[in-house]
Amino acid sequence: MTRRGFVLMEVLVATTLLSLAGSGLYSGLTQAVKIQRMIRETDSLHDPFKILWMRAGKDLRNMISIRNYRFIGKQDEMAFPISSGYSQLSIVRYFTEDGKLLRSEKKLPEALVKAPPAENIFLENVETVRFEYAYLDAEDRLLFKPIWMEEPYFGLPKAVRITAKPKNSQKVFSRLFSIPQGRWGHE
Numbered sequence: 001m002t003r004r005g006f007v008l009m010e011v012l013v014a015t016t017l018l019s020l021a022g023s024g025l026y027s028g029l030t031q032a033v034k035i036q037r038m039i040r041e042t043d044s045l046h047d048p049f050k051i052l053w054m055r056a057g058k059d060l061r062n063m064i065s066i067r068n069y070r071f072i073g074k075q076d077e078m079a080f081p082i083s084s085g086y087s088q089l090s091i092v093r094y095f096t097e098d099g100k101l102l103r104s105e106k107k108l109p110e111a112l113v114k115a116p117p118a119e120n121i122f123l124e125n126v127e128t129v130r131f132e133y134a135y136l137d138a139e140d141r142l143l144f145k146p147i148w149m150e151e152p153y154f155g156l157p158k159a160v161r162i163t164a165k166p167k168n169s170q171k172v173f174s175r176l177f178s179i180p181q182g183r184w185g186h187e
Contacts, residue, residue, distance in 0.1 A: 049164065049173045052122045055103065056162060059092050060177045063156055069108070071156050073148025078131045078160065081108065096129050099167065125167040134159035135185035149185050158182040
């Protein structure tokens with residue numbers, strides 16, 4: 001005699017297994033949705049900083065040393081000449097003003113170009129932005145100071161650290177940029 005259909009016990013076991021697999025899949029998907037939401041919220045806070053890090057890194061890598069246009073490094077501002085393309089020279093300046101981090105670029109030579117510098121707002125609602133420059137102490141330990149050597153002029157720094165804190169946030173964003181053509185500051 002051949003059997004047709006399923007025994008009640010087989011149907012119950014199959015239904016139980018399918019419901020366990022379905023609930024596991026459902027909980028995995030809801031967890032993935034929660035994680036994706038958290039990543040999206042975190043990225044919305046980090047996005048402006050990603051743009052800043054990419055642009056500042058490119059500018060600092062393209063920095064050059066020109067006698068009449070020295071590197072100026074202060075705690076709340078830095079300005080330096082860059083080579084921005086085929087025989088194109090500019091002075092780039094990062095500074096804060098009214099709770100905003102700004103980047104301005106002025107084409108050189110000034111005698112030929114009378115246009116004002118073009119300014120871009122990188123970050124709005126910034127509580128603090130701090131620029132620090134790499135020094136080596138007497139024992140060759142790395143230090144960061146809020147001002148680059150001014151007298152006597154010492155060229156370009158070997159590294160720059162930029163730290164920014166947005167308003168209404170406890171997070172502090174920081175990035176260290178190495179400058180291959182730079183030199184270590186000495187105490």
